[in-house]
Amino acid sequence: MTRTARIDLNATGSGSVEVDGVPLKGVRALSLDAAVGDLPVLRLELAVRNVSTVAETFIHIPDDTAATLVALGWTPPPGQPVDEEVPDAAA
Numbered sequence: 001m002t003r004t005a006r007i008d009l010n011a012t013g014s015g016s017v018e019v020d021g022v023p024l025k026g027v028r029a030l031s032l033d034a035a036v037g038d039l040p041v042l043r044l045e046l047a048v049r050n051v052s053t054v055a056e057t058f059i060h061i062p063d064d065t066a067a068t069l070v071a072l073g074w075t076p077p078p079g080q081p082v083d084e085e086v087p088d089a090a091a
Contacts, residue, residue, distance in 0.1 A: 002039065003019050003020050003072075004019070004020055004021075005017065005018065005019050005042050006018040007030065007032070007042075017030060017044065019071060019072060020071075022071040024044070024067075024068040024071060024072075025063075025064035025065075025067050025068055026046050026047045026062060026064030026065035026067070026068045027044050027045070027046060027047070027068065028045045028046060028047045029044075029045040030042060030043065030044050030045065031043045044068075046065045046068055046069070047062060047064065047065055048061065048062070048065055
């Protein structure tokens with residue numbers, strides 16, 4: 001799926017990322033690969049807490065990360081608590 005991305009970065013590495021006009025939150029790092037004649041590929045590293053367990057557990061997805069995933073087309077699984085504002089962030 002082709003999307004339009006806007007990346008604004010300053011000299012200290014701070015900035016913002018928008019995909020299809022939606023500001024993304026929870027972006028920890030990014031890389032952009034572009035080859036002549038090919039569409040550029042933007043890779044985003046999202047701020048997700050690492051969880052390691054052998055038992056049943058609830059995995060918390062931070063609101064900023066969930067909003068970014070929803071904006072990119074992710075549908076939360078049934079029963080996944082999602083902040084009421086998250087779907088609006090992707091509208």
